[in-house]
Amino acid sequence: MALEPVFFALGLLGAAALAFVGRRHTFGQALRASAVFRGLALAADTISAPFLLGVAGAVFTWGYDGLAFVLGLGGGYVLLQLLVAPLLPAAGASSVPDYFERRYGGKAPRVTAAIIVVLSMAALLVAQLMAGGLVGARLLGVDYGLGVAVAAAALLLCFALKGASGTAWASGVLFPVMLLAFLAPLVLLSASNYGVPVPQVSYANTIWQIQSLEETLLEQDLADPAVLKPLLRPFLSLNPVNFFGLILGLALGTASLASVLSRHFMAPSEREARWSAVFGLVFAALMLTAAPALAAYTKLSLLSLIADKTELASLPAWIYTYGNLGLVEICGRAATDAAAVAKACAELPDAGTVLRLQDLTLAPDMIALAASEITGLGGTWLGLFGAAALAAALVTADGPLAAIAGALGGASDASGASRWEPLAMVAAAVAVAAVAAVARPADMLTMATWAFTLAAAGLFPALIAGLWWRRASAPAAIAAMLLGFAVVLFYLIATRYFAVAFFEFWPSLSGAGPMARETFAELKEAWVAAAPGPAQDAAWLALDAHARGIANWWGIKDLAAVLLALPAGIVALVVVSLAMPRGWKA
Numbered sequence: 001m002a003l004e005p006v007f008f009a010l011g012l013l014g015a016a017a018l019a020f021v022g023r024r025h026t027f028g029q030a031l032r033a034s035a036v037f038r039g040l041a042l043a044a045d046t047i048s049a050p051f052l053l054g055v056a057g058a059v060f061t062w063g064y065d066g067l068a069f070v071l072g073l074g075g076g077y078v079l080l081q082l083l084v085a086p087l088l089p090a091a092g093a094s095s096v097p098d099y100f101e102r103r104y105g106g107k108a109p110r111v112t113a114a115i116i117v118v119l120s121m122a123a124l125l126v127a128q129l130m131a132g133g134l135v136g137a138r139l140l141g142v143d144y145g146l147g148v149a150v151a152a153a154a155l156l157l158c159f160a161l162k163g164a165s166g167t168a169w170a171s172g173v174l175f176p177v178m179l180l181a182f183l184a185p186l187v188l189l190s191a192s193n194y195g196v197p198v199p200q201v202s203y204a205n206t207i208w209q210i211q212s213l214e215e216t217l218l219e220q221d222l223a224d225p226a227v228l229k230p231l232l233r234p235f236l237s238l239n240p241v242n243f244f245g246l247i248l249g250l251a252l253g254t255a256s257l258a259s260v261l262s263r264h265f266m267a268p269s270e271r272e273a274r275w276s277a278v279f280g281l282v283f284a285a286l287m288l289t290a291a292p293a294l295a296a297y298t299k300l301s302l303l304s305l306i307a308d309k310t311e312l313a314s315l316p317a318w319i320y321t322y323g324n325l326g327l328v329e330i331c332g333r334a335a336t337d338a339a340a341v342a343k344a345c346a347e348l349p350d351a352g353t354v355l356r357l358q359d360l361t362l363a364p365d366m367i368a369l370a371a372s373e374i375t376g377l378g379g380t381w382l383g384l385f386g387a388a389a390l391a392a393a394l395v396t397a398d399g400p401l402a403a404i405a406g407a408l409g410g411a412s413d414a415s416g417a418s419r420w421e422p423l424a425m426v427a428a429a430v431a432v433a434a435v436a437a438v439a440r441p442a443d444m445l446t447m448a449t450w451a452f453t454l455a456a457a458g459l460f461p462a463l464i465a466g467l468w469w470r471r472a473s474a475p476a477a478i479a480a481m482l483l484g485f486a487v488v489l490f491y492l493i494a495t496r497y498f499a500v501a502f503f504e505f506w507p508s509l510s511g512a513g514p515m516a517r518e519t520f521a522e523l524k525e526a527w528v529a530a531a532p533g534p535a536q537d538a539a540w541l542a543l544d545a546h547a548r549g550i551a552n553w554w555g556i557k558d559l560a561a562v563l564l565a566l567p568a569g570i571v572a573l574v575v576v577s578l579a580m581p582r583g584w585k586a
Contacts, residue, residue, distance in 0.1 A: 007383030008139035011390030012154050014177075018170035018395055019162035035272050037172045039279025042263055044175035046073060046254055047284055048124070049131035049393035052178060054445030055288065056371070057364030059295035062237040063229050066295070069445070070288045072247040076254020077281035080264075084255050085273040087467045088264040095265070095406045096258045096459065103466040104474035112481045114407040116458035117258040119489070121400035121407075122433060124259070124451035128400065129155070129430075129437040130444035132393035134365060137325055139386050144325050145438045151393060152434040158394050159401060159426050170395045179287055181388030185372055185381045186290055189297050203293035206300050207231060213303040222306050223357035231299065238557070245560025246449070252562060253452025256459040258407070259399030294371055301375045302362075309354045312341055318373040327363040330355070365443050400451075401426050442496070449559055450492055457565035458485030461573050469577075476576035484569030491553075491561045499547035500524075511555025520546055 047055075051073065059066035093099035096117055101110035132151030137144045162170070186199035196202040210231050217223035229236045235243065254260060267273035305316070312330075315338070322328045323335030331351075333344035345351050345359065369389065372381035405425055441447065461480045465472035494502045503510055503520065512520070523546055527539035556563055 004139040007387040011387035015391040015394035019158040035275035038276035040175045041172035042280035043283040044171035045399045048396035050127040050444040050448035053368045055291040056294040057367035059292045060367045061364045063231040064234040065237040068246040072250025075251035079255040081277035085264045085277045086270040089267045104477050112478050117407040120451050120454040121403045125400040125433040126436045127444045127447035128397035135386050135390045148437045152430050174395050181385045199293035200289045203296045206296040227358040242557045242560040245563040249453040249562035252456035252460045256455045258403040298371045298374050322366050327366040329361040331359050456562050457488040461569040473577050473580045476573045479576045480569040480573035483572045484565040487565040488561045492558050495551045499551035502551040509553045512550035516550050
């Protein structure tokens with residue numbers, strides 16, 4: 001009997017138990033606990049399920065460039081500790097929209113902030129359901145769409161059990177479980193392979209082994225130099241500008257995320273708020289610094305599999321397991337079974353009988369979840385980590401849900417207001433997010449990063465000005481929020497979903513080189529010339545895929561869109577504040 005469903009039930013029951021027991025620990029009481037406990041809750045909410053599952057995958061896929069996620073989240077805690085958290089308790093607010101109304105006066109700043117909170121938290125909620133759906137699909141052995149539906153139903157169950165309280169308590173208790181499930185297999189691998197039970201230290205040996213294997217694969221024609229990305233070589237996936245932009249977006253997003261700031265509004269003092277951010281950084285660092293080690297151990301095992309000249313007919317079972325979830329491709333086709341792999345590879349002009357690096361594509365979303373199977377640790381560790389990841393997805397998703405309900409004015413309060421109104425609102429939000437999660441608009445780490453970027457562009461300039469600059473006015477705050485948020489939202493949607501039209505409208509601003517522009521023209525000609533039907537559809541897919549790589553302003557990728565929005569928001573804030581008379585309110 002497979003044990004994976006048992007671990008799924010364990011994760012679900014654990015999340016439900018935390019939600020139910022948390023009802024006895026009100027939100028305010030939890031936040032007035034020790035700074036250490038608040039730091040645990042903060043770490044859980046920041047490194048929620050998409051980052052728990054996705055950061056290692058980013059390092060696995062991008063190598064050095066994937067460290068931008070680690071640096072960005074860590075930098076966000078520093079900003080919280082230095083600039084934001086200490087001043088929030090004195091604001092007397094209970095939420096981000098409430099803060100903007102109190103600081104700037106009038107309803108307009110509150111409504112503007114509420115819109116940004118709802119949309120940014122909705123993006124994070126989609127990422128959370130994608131993470132929960134992936135874990136549920138893997139542990140239950142069902143289709144990904146059904147996994148998302150199960151995760152959405154479980155999330156609603158936990159919210160109903162929890163009521164209006166318990167969020168901080170549940171997150172604070174959950175994080176040590178997340179940390180243990182993440183670190184335990186790494187400690188085991190580190191101790192067994194190198195005799196040092198500290199993966200952050202011993203994985204340096206793994207890096208040297210990976211470099212040696214990369215050279216071996218190139219020598220034996222098992223890897224295409226155009227495909228192989230050396231783990232330690234920087235700026236192969238992100239140039240320095242985009243690397244910095246991604247770090248900046250995550251850092252500012254962490255410091256302005258509604259689900260994170262809500263922790264600090266209720267802190268009893270400036271000192272306690274500051275120390276909670278410090279402890280949050282300490283606890284988060286334990287996990288963030290281990291993510292590169294997990295990526296390295298997994299990559300070493302995968303490269304070893306290829307270096308052993310594994311026959312296509314003898315691939316390990318995990319390839320087909322995740323291939324059926326749409327996360328593994330071999331020779332350009334989903335690796336659903338041995339027959340599908342053999343057929344896909346036979347169609348290649350240089351087809352072989354052994355697995356090559358360029359033939360294999362792994363989705364970053366699966367790396368952390370599949371690590372125990374890829375490295376040979378076995379199903380027990382998969383189940384334990386999967387249970388913790390599922391609980392993380394359900395418990396930490398409550399932060400975005402509470403922020404959405406609070407921003408829309410439907411959250412129940414401690415005075416005994418009806419729970420049915422917020423529950424109905426939350427059910428609608430979860431249903432919409434579940435539909436989006438099934439559609440997979442991007443990988444879950446990208447979705448979570450978009451949420452942080454939207455919050456950073458829309459809220460950070462007005463938030464930091466409200467805390468540190470008395471001259472900042474309500475019209476200036478509104479202008480900064482609307483302009484920064486609009487720039488990022490437009491850029492994210494246009495460059496990903498309307499890439500062809502975007503490039504054709506702004507060809508002179510694109511960072512594309514002459515060869516990329518020529519390729520675009522050739523692909524468009526092929527699409528126009530193709531007969532309606534499958535041939536034209538295939539031509540469009542090729543054109544759109546190419547356009548996504550060149551549809552940009554000055555080479556800035558969507559993950560670094562804060563580089564475009566932040567200057568616009570700051571300029572609007574300063575100009576309008578200085579132009580308007582003092583004391584003017586919206």
